[in-house]
Amino acid sequence: MNHRIMEQYKKLGISPEVYAVGEKTEEKLKERFAAIDETAEFNQLKVIAAMQKNRVSAECFNISSGYGYNDIGRDTLERVYADCFGGEDALVRPQITCGTHALALALMSNLRPGDELLSPVGKPYDTLEEVIGIRPSKGSLAEYGITYSQVDLLPDGSFDFEGIRSAINDRTRLVTIQRSRGYSSRPTLSVDQIGELVSFVKGIRQDIICMVDNCYGEFVEEKEPLDVGADMIVGSLIKNPGGGLAPVGGYIVGKKECVENAAYRLTSPGLGKEVGASLGITQSFYQGLFLAPTVVSAALKGAVFAANIFGELGFSVIPDGLQSRHDIIQEIEFHGPDAMLAFCEGIQAAAAVDSYVTPEPWAMPGYDSEVVMAAGAFVQGSSIELSADGPLKPPYAVFFQGGLTWYHAKLGILKSLQKLYERDLVNIGKLC
Numbered sequence: 001m002n003h004r005i006m007e008q009y010k011k012l013g014i015s016p017e018v019y020a021v022g023e024k025t026e027e028k029l030k031e032r033f034a035a036i037d038e039t040a041e042f043n044q045l046k047v048i049a050a051m052q053k054n055r056v057s058a059e060c061f062n063i064s065s066g067y068g069y070n071d072i073g074r075d076t077l078e079r080v081y082a083d084c085f086g087g088e089d090a091l092v093r094p095q096i097t098c099g100t101h102a103l104a105l106a107l108m109s110n111l112r113p114g115d116e117l118l119s120p121v122g123k124p125y126d127t128l129e130e131v132i133g134i135r136p137s138k139g140s141l142a143e144y145g146i147t148y149s150q151v152d153l154l155p156d157g158s159f160d161f162e163g164i165r166s167a168i169n170d171r172t173r174l175v176t177i178q179r180s181r182g183y184s185s186r187p188t189l190s191v192d193q194i195g196e197l198v199s200f201v202k203g204i205r206q207d208i209i210c211m212v213d214n215c216y217g218e219f220v221e222e223k224e225p226l227d228v229g230a231d232m233i234v235g236s237l238i239k240n241p242g243g244g245l246a247p248v249g250g251y252i253v254g255k256k257e258c259v260e261n262a263a264y265r266l267t268s269p270g271l272g273k274e275v276g277a278s279l280g281i282t283q284s285f286y287q288g289l290f291l292a293p294t295v296v297s298a299a300l301k302g303a304v305f306a307a308n309i310f311g312e313l314g315f316s317v318i319p320d321g322l323q324s325r326h327d328i329i330q331e332i333e334f335h336g337p338d339a340m341l342a343f344c345e346g347i348q349a350a351a352a353v354d355s356y357v358t359p360e361p362w363a364m365p366g367y368d369s370e371v372v373m374a375a376g377a378f379v380q381g382s383s384i385e386l387s388a389d390g391p392l393k394p395p396y397a398v399f400f401q402g403g404l405t406w407y408h409a410k411l412g413i414l415k416s417l418q419k420l421y422e423r424d425l426v427n428i429g430k431l432c
């Protein structure tokens, strides 16, 4: 116990008992945190090596406007991404508006009418349902005559290899593999598991494109999906690789042909990567990538810390406090609205931005129950920043992620615990 630090926590409304729970838990997690730091160190060096190899210079931060021809900063950044993630080429653009857009772009540009898309890992992320046309939508892949098939994971979370073999047919052109569990209850895939799946698919037909939805997975491990044979990875810059600094954007990295197809679709056939003004945003992309390995390590420590505290207090935590991690998402089931709301209020109250507002459940379009969201972020909607959300229905699960620094993630979790403690929703006696 450090009294000066405890006094600082007190000023932020953390009582000595709750602080003590935090200290005890952190003490127990020393080895775990050291392993997370080691991954961050490895990935920090990987990022710096990619920047040095591509001779990143102050000139790369210049502003381009209009068509954006010969934007050295943009073009160099794309080579940095390609080297860092192990691809032949990359598209990293502010014109890609979010993760869903990046995924839609990768799919729509690499599939043609008559092709079939296969998800061998169950239902994809919610927003992709309209992209694919599982839920009908204007401009979906289905409207362009691209069919979809799906093989669910087996009940124990493993791949249904026989099911996948029989689902692959002459028209199967692209396989989409979601790395993170997102907001579903299936396990997150490790990069090695992804490698195993890619090898299996390639063993059936070498020319099937293996795409990985890499959202929330970047820099969690030392390897990335392209290192184990995937053809293309796709993600959002307001999650892990933007390091909290990128204010917008998405990326696609992989085989030259896959990236070129995406570039021709994003801008125009014939123009591709040659256009796209960066309007002065490029420096934040570089600096965000530079910080991303440590930002991801902070988020991971927060997730592990929360799993250990709330797991010990008797809540269901997925993954649990001991499991290995392959993304930054932590689920905590509160089994009732009061504790769930208290948790979210704590996360909000710990923010540097909008700390004084109280998150209220609301009927969000597309959901069948009310949803509560806590986020006080520098970049709106950024989920690499400390945030939590979940639908107000059993099992009253909160999905919690992010934290640009470990100390902020720690404060958020302690603040959440404080709210539950003050409302008599937990008994922390045995932990402090």
Ligand SMILES: *Cc1c(COP(=O)(O)O)cnc(C)c1O
Pocket: 098, 099, 100, 101, 103, 125, 127, 178, 179, 180, 181, 182, 213, 215, 216, 236
């Ligand atoms: C966040 C996310 C997406 C979509 O990203 P948005 O930026 O919210 O559109 C897709 N897949 C997974 C697994 C995600 O976590």
